[in-house]
Amino acid sequence: MKHRHAYLIIAHGSFDVLRVLLEALDDIRNDVYIHFDGKLEQLPTVRMEKAGLYILNQRVKVYWGDVSQIKAEYALFETAFYNGVYSYYHLLSGVDFPLKSQDYIHQFFLNNQGKELIGFSQYNVEMEVERKAGRYHLYPRSFRNNGLYKRILRSIFLRMQELFGIKRNGDVRFRKGANWSSMSASFIEYLIPMKYEVFKMYKNSFCADEIYKQTVCWNSPFRLKVFNSEDEAKGIMRAVKWKGRQVFDWTIDDYEFLVQSEFLFGRKFSDDNMEVVNKVFELIKPKAEL
Known part of the structure; x- marks a missing residue:
């Protein structure tokens, strides 16, 4: 089937949100790959009926700000890329959620085929x-x-x-932005061979998961394929509830904003605010055939 999508999910908790997220992605045009944090001793029971579901055996112990986050992403990239043929790869957290139906999302990417939804920070980084x-x-x-x-x-x-003027990677033109992205098969194919170079470059760095994809993209021909390089949120088509420099969970009070926005996905949701998750899901899920 042409124009299949791979959803790549990094999960470490909030499994009530995750289960509804999987329901929202359960479409014959999708395959879903989940990386559960290697620190988890017990994994939740998850299932899908229409989409392919793959739980990664290669589980990285992910630590915030550490290169282990990048290693988990690469585990997802490689597993999906070598397992199937997809037009797009969506990197999501287990607490993200689609704000549009799968019909809408697939049509959006057909209309923007080849565009890279990689966000770039707009301030001087x-x-x-x-x-x-x-x-x-x-x-x-x-x-x-x-x-x-x-x-x-x-x-x-x-x-x-x-x-003492000690610097590394001094010849690299770094860029920064949100790590959650939607990328074409061509970009994933370009990114995968750089794995060990990326691991070495960002070892003992800080929050480089928000740097490495932007840096690779900006210093490559894919820079010309960026969907929107002037607005970080629109660049990844993800709604994020910022207050200052902190991200807050969406609640039921945000429902109208979320469903009326142009964004494809929202982040982040929580098990403590399932009302908004369930209400969005009721709006976007496929309608039952009469």
């Missing part, structure tokens, strides 16, 4: 990406769960690199 990807970071697996000792050492080590 030069100093930020230099700090995140141009310096070495200690204890990269404990950015969120670190004690005072690790924070002090990390800060001192970064300051020493600044004082």
Whole structure:
């Protein structure tokens, strides 16, 4: 079947949302690949009727801000790419949810065939990406769960690199944006052979999952295929509830905004706010045949 889509899901919790997400993606034109965090001891029971469902055996222990996030993404890219033929690959979190029907989403990508939905931050990111990807970071697996000792050492080590002018990847033109993307088969094919180079480049970096795809795309012919490089949200067609620099969960109070927006997906939802998830699903799910 032509124009099949692969949905690549990184899941670590909120399994009530995940189960409804799978219902929303359960379409004969889709295959769904799930990477469950390697730290999970017990996996939820999930099933699909129409779409193909693949649970990755190669499970990475994912730590926020660490290169392990990129390794989980590559595990999904490779598994899907070598398993089937797809026109688009949608990278989602297990707490994302479609805001449009599968008919609408498939038609959107037919109308924009070959476009890359990769988001680019619009502010000046030069100093930020230099700090995140141009310096070495200690204890990269404990950015969120670190004690005072690790924070002090990390800060001192970064300051020493600044004082002595120690930089890495100095010849790379970095770009930054949201890591959740929808990419063509051509871009995935271009990205996969770079795997070990990417792992090496971003080892001991900070939040490079928001940097590596943008950097590869911007420094390649795919830069000309970007769907929207001037608006990050529209560039990935994902609605995100920002308050300052923090992302908040969508609630039932946001329902009208979500369903009236042009965005294809929303992030992020939670098990504590299933009312909005279920209500969006009722709107977008296929109508029963009479």
